[in-house]
Amino acid sequence: MLYLIGLGLGNEQDITLRGLDAVKRCDVVYLEGYTSLLQCSVEELETLYGKKVIVSARGDVENKMDEIIDSAKEKDVALLIVGDPMSATTHISFLIEARKKGVEVKVVHNASILTAVGVVGLELYKYGKMTSIPFHAVAQGVTAPYDALFGNLECELHTLVLLDLDPVSNKFMTIPEALDVLLGIEEKVGKGIINLDTVVVGVARLGSDNPVVRVGTVKEVKEMDFGKSPFALIIPSKLHFVEEEVLEMWKC
Numbered sequence: 001m002l003y004l005i006g007l008g009l010g011n012e013q014d015i016t017l018r019g020l021d022a023v024k025r026c027d028v029v030y031l032e033g034y035t036s037l038l039q040c041s042v043e044e045l046e047t048l049y050g051k052k053v054i055v056s057a058r059g060d061v062e063n064k065m066d067e068i069i070d071s072a073k074e075k076d077v078a079l080l081i082v083g084d085p086m087s088a089t090t091h092i093s094f095l096i097e098a099r100k101k102g103v104e105v106k107v108v109h110n111a112s113i114l115t116a117v118g119v120v121g122l123e124l125y126k127y128g129k130m131t132s133i134p135f136h137a138v139a140q141g142v143t144a145p146y147d148a149l150f151g152n153l154e155c156e157l158h159t160l161v162l163l164d165l166d167p168v169s170n171k172f173m174t175i176p177e178a179l180d181v182l183l184g185i186e187e188k189v190g191k192g193i194i195n196l197d198t199v200v201v202g203v204a205r206l207g208s209d210n211p212v213v214r215v216g217t218v219k220e221v222k223e224m225d226f227g228k229s230p231f232a233l234i235i236p237s238k239l240h241f242v243e244e245e246v247l248e249m250w251k252c
């Protein structure tokens, strides 16, 4: 059996009882360790599970997909994913390949950035296309995040922007860096959708013991320190009065 197990967003305690039960039964435990970050160490996971956890670097899980699935023919194998296994970074290729190889897969869901962002108070059903800013955005002239923002604003939808990270190399895009990327594209493309006075929401470590939600203009938020990663950015569109009230609350 192959288990795809969501670890949630906080620390080792956020695994579900069903997830923990499955991990304890598994012979091999991999951690997909490059698309997000927990607020605990791998050693803390290992202590709770009583198992060795094999951490995969960027690209490793995809490269080893056949090996992981094949080993699940004979053994119980767990692939641990921070957040939810099927949210934002989907592991759908595992489901497809495992089915082709006749290996049974069980998915154990958990909290995701896609649901935790609800704490900001903007209606989840009023979010449009989610986007992300990669490290190489400026060097490669990437405009996709800006294009997504433009499309969402046209439809009066909020935008969730995920920021690149590479926990294995300890590299995390910050909220000020992400804002600079968007302002840089604005300067080139000039559709007039974001400037220093645009109100944005910066969030860090949602779902952990010390989450941060801060609201301000781009100019203000660029000066804020959000502490440790992971970070995300929300650019609100037209606000309902309840949404306005809740954003005011985060300003204080």
Ligand SMILES: C[S@@+](CC[C@H](N)C(=O)[O-])C[C@H]1O[C@@H](n2cnc3c(N)ncnc32)[C@H](O)[C@@H]1O
Binding pocket: 009, 035, 036, 037, 081, 082, 083, 084, 085, 086, 087, 088, 089, 111, 112, 113, 114, 161, 162, 163, 164, 165, 203, 204, 205, 206, 207, 208, 230, 231, 232
């Ligand atoms: C590719 S997504 C991974 C999604 C994960 N599978 C999930 O369900 O949450 C990772 C990105 O989401 C954002 N993110 C993830 N967890 C977060 C958190 N707890 N607080 C703020 N942003 C977070 C960051 O921008 C990070 O680079």
